[in-house]
Amino acid sequence: MLEITEGSYAVAEAVGKCRPQVIAAYPITPQTHIVEALAEMVANCEIDADYITVESEFSALSACLGASAAGSRVYSATTSQGLALMFEVCFNCAGMRLPVVMSIANRALGAPLSIWNDQQDSISLRDSGWLQLYAEDNQEATDLHYLAYKVSEDHSILLPSFVCFDGFILSHTYEPVDTLTQEQADSYLPPFRPFQRLDAADPISFGMYAPPDYYMEFRYEIDQALKKALSVIPKAGGEFGELFGRDYSGLVESYRMDDAEIALVAMGSICGTIKDAIDEMRDAGKKVGLLKLRVFRPFPTKEVKKALSGVSSVAVLDKNISLGAKGAVALEVKDALYGSQIPVYGYIIALGGRDVRKKDIAKVVSLAEGGKGDLFYGLREEVLK
Amino acid sequence: MAIGTGCSARPGMSRNNKTGSWRVFRPEFINEKCTSCGMCRIVCPEGCISENEEGLPVPDYDYCKGCGLCAEECPSEAIEIKKEEK
Numbered sequence: 001m002l003e004i005t006e007g008s009y010a011v012a013e014a015v016g017k018c019r020p021q022v023i024a025a026y027p028i029t030p031q032t033h034i035v036e037a038l039a040e041m042v043a044n045c046e047i048d049a050d051y052i053t054v055e056s057e058f059s060a061l062s063a064c065l066g067a068s069a070a071g072s073r074v075y076s077a078t079t080s081q082g083l084a085l086m087f088e089v090c091f092n093c094a095g096m097r098l099p100v101v102m103s104i105a106n107r108a109l110g111a112p113l114s115i116w117n118d119q120q121d122s123i124s125l126r127d128s129g130w131l132q133l134y135a136e137d138n139q140e141a142t143d144l145h146y147l148a149y150k151v152s153e154d155h156s157i158l159l160p161s162f163v164c165f166d167g168f169i170l171s172h173t174y175e176p177v178d179t180l181t182q183e184q185a186d187s188y189l190p191p192f193r194p195f196q197r198l199d200a201a202d203p204i205s206f207g208m209y210a211p212p213d214y215y216m217e218f219r220y221e222i223d224q225a226l227k228k229a230l231s232v233i234p235k236a237g238g239e240f241g242e243l244f245g246r247d248y249s250g251l252v253e254s255y256r257m258d259d260a261e262i263a264l265v266a267m268g269s270i271c272g273t274i275k276d277a278i279d280e281m282r283d284a285g286k287k288v289g290l291l292k293l294r295v296f297r298p299f300p301t302k303e304v305k306k307a308l309s310g311v312s313s314v315a316v317l318d319k320n321i322s323l324g325a326k327g328a329v330a331l332e333v334k335d336a337l338y339g340s341q342i343p344v345y346g347y348i349i350a351l352g353g354r355d356v357r358k359k360d361i362a363k364v365v366s367l368a369e370g371g372k373g374d375l376f377y378g379l380r381e382e383v384l385k
Numbered sequence: 386m387a388i389g390t391g392c393s394a395r396p397g398m399s400r401n402n403k404t405g406s407w408r409v410f411r412p413e414f415i416n417e418k419c420t421s422c423g424m425c426r427i428v429c430p431e432g433c434i435s436e437n438e439e440g441l442p443v444p445d446y447d448y449c450k451g452c453g454l455c456a457e458e459c460p461s462e463a464i465e466i467k468k469e470e471k
Contacts, residue, residue, distance in 0.1 A: 097391035158390065196393055208394045211402075218392050 002178050007138040007170040008033030010177040011077075011103055011163075014142035016047045017185035018101075018149050021072035021192070024052040024063035028082040029115050030167035031105040035077055049075075057082035061089040061102070068098040069206050071197035073149065076100065079167055080107035083121045087128075093160045094129025094222055096207040097195070099152035100160040101145065102130075105167040106268065106319075108352040116353020117167045119268060123296075123320040123328045129222045131161040131229055132297040134267040138175045140248075140294075141165035143240065146180070146189055147248055150236040155195050157229050159222065166269040166319075168353070180244065188243055226298045233295060251300035253292040254307055256282060260289030262365055263308055265333055266317040267293040270349075270356055274317075277361035288365055293329065304336040314344045315368035317377075321348045326374060345373020354378060404431070408451035411469045416441050418463035425455035425464060 005013070012034045015023075023042065025035040042051040052063045057078050064074040078086060083104060093100050104122045108114035122132055133148060135141035141163065148161035165171065180188070196204060210218055234249045241247025255275050257263060264274055271292045281288045291307050293300070308314055314337065318327020325331065330346030337344055345368045350356045364377060414425075421440035433448040434455065442455075456464035 095392065195390060203396045205394050205396070205398075206391050208392050208398065210388075210392055214388060217388055221388070221390070 001181075002176050004174050005138070005177050005179075006033065006172060006174050007141060007165065008105070008172065009037050010138050010142045010175075010179065011145065011165070011171075012037035012041070013179050014145045015075050015103070016041050017180055017182055018075070018145055018189055019047070019073065019185075019191070020049050020075040022050050022052065022064065022067035022074045023076070024054055024060045024067070024074070025076045025078065026054055026057045026060045026082060028057070028079055030107060030117075030171045031077045031079045031082070031103065033171065034103055034105070038075075057085040058089060061086040061093070061100070064100050064102075065089055065093050065096070065098060068093070068100050069096065069198050071192070071194040071199075073153075073192035074100050075102070077103035077105070079105045080109055080115075080121045083125065084109060087125065090125055090128040090130060090160075092207055095218065097158040097222075097225070098160060098206075099149070099158055099192075101148045101152055102160065102162055103145070104162045104164040105171040106164050107167040114352040115167075117169050117319070118351045118353070119164065119166070119319040120321070120351070122162050122164045125162070126297055126328060129159055129226060130297065131159060131226070131233075131295070133161060133163050133295055134293065135163065135165040135170065136269060136271040136292060138165070138170055138173065138177050139246065141170055142177055142179065143244075143246055143248065146185065147233070147236055147240055149189055151229055151232050153192055154232050154236075157225050157232055158195055159225055159229070164268070169269045178244075184244065188240060230298050230300060248294065250303075251293075251295040252303045252307055253294060255290040255292065257289035257291060257307060259287055260310075261287040261312045262368055263289050263291050263311040263314050264317060264361070264365070265291045265293065265304075265308075265314060265329060267296060267329065268319065270317060270319065273356055273358060274361050277358040280358060281362060281365065286365065296329070296332075299332050301332070301336045304333060305340075308333070308337060308342065309340070311342060313368050314342055315364055315373065316344060316346045317349050317364065318346060319350050321351070330374075343371070343373075345371075347373065347375065347377045349377045403447045405445075405447045405449050408446075408449060408469050410451040410453055410466045411446070412444060412449065412451065412453065412456050413465045413467055414442050414444065415463045415465065418461045420461050420463075422460060424458050424460060428454050428458045430454060
């Protein structure tokens with residue numbers, strides 16, 4: 001049923017329909033509404049889950065780790081500094097192969113303190129072994145949770161997932177969202193079937209010590225499983241499309257790319273603005289298209305290469321910066337196009353909530369046309385002095 | 386040994402890892418001075434000291450890391466720490 005809902009509430013609603021058995025989270029702006037709503041659902045007995053209140057994000061994800069190892073479907077949500085505090089546990093969840101699903105309402109990282117949106121938080125955990133899915137709008141943000149559980153819990157994957165959506169821009173925006181009914185959700189997402197679990201009657205330990213002659217093999221196995229998700233996500237996303245009409249079989253999504261000369265590459269809510277900007281540029285005769293990344297980890301190198309093979313230049317918009325290098329997405333796109341003659345220009349944009357409008361997208365395209373890239377877009381010179 | 390998904394392991398796997406090889410100092414038990422108080426067994430962090438029929442301590446050098454706690458705590462100074470010779 002289509003309802004006008006705040007992004008956070010829509011996500012909470014979808015998570016509830018995924019039937020999590022244990023939820024542990026710590027409130028942090030702009031994620032708070034999600035866990036508030038879930039706490040209310042638990043208190044009202046609307047969902048059959050244990051809600052563990054904790055004193056920090058480190059404890060929140062640790063509780064999820066333990067509950068997942070004990071065989072429960074678990075959920076958490078966080079952002080920014082909260083995710084930074086979970087750093088160690090994130091690597092442990094992946095290493096212990098626990099299919100935790102966590103929402104990230106993307107927010108900038110301090111210092112300086114910023115509660116506003118960019119994607120530095122989740123991008124900074126790109127090497128942790130978690131799947132990273134990015135939503136363009138609230139409909140996608142909710143749907144990706146079902147997909148995340150489905151893929152994470154697949155016994156050939158067994159890795160945790162971040163479902164990322166831009167803080168405030170999506171989390172606090174009211175949009176029409178079609179929420180699945182419980183029956184629909186159940187038809188897509190079966191009950192959690194743990195691959196192995198903690199059981200006092202049949203004891204097992206997770207994430208044990210690995211000396212130098214074993215450690216590399218464990219890392220290799222995680223890498224292999226993550227790469228396997230490149231084929232499991234399209235299958236699970238396609239199945240979602242068949243059932244509910246919204247197809248997520250693409251790791252990437254092309255918008256007006258068929259005859260595009262300049263391709264923009266981006267992830268998250270900025271893609272909506274880009275699509276409108278492209279329509280205007282197209283009306284003015286500019287052949288511009290968008291390649292939207294829905295999946296950042298595992299990185300769909302092959303799909304990106306294929307989608308960009310016919311363009312004459314590529315402009316990558318990064319809401320993050322790998323300080324001292326480039327934007328994380330630009331680095332990956334350059335890697336995907338290595339060996340081709342297509343120039344890739346990276347633009348660091350919209351950090352810490354800096355607004356991006358259609359005219360900014362048009363300016364980025366002009367910069368790429370002029371061969372100017374690898375820069376911070378929209379710096380205020382008067383502030384820099 | 387094949388590796389378990391998520392580096393999972395059944396109980397008792399640490400028995401295969403004979404940490405005694407890490408030892409630099411080795412506790413030597415002087416039975417003549419021993420009063421069989423059992424302190425060394427209690428304080429051993431590895432739990433690798435047992436007791437024989439006469440009540441005397443028997444170390445398991447497969448797992449003794451040579452921390453020296455037993456010698457430090459022994460009220461009768463019946464344990465001497467010597468440099469391990471390999």
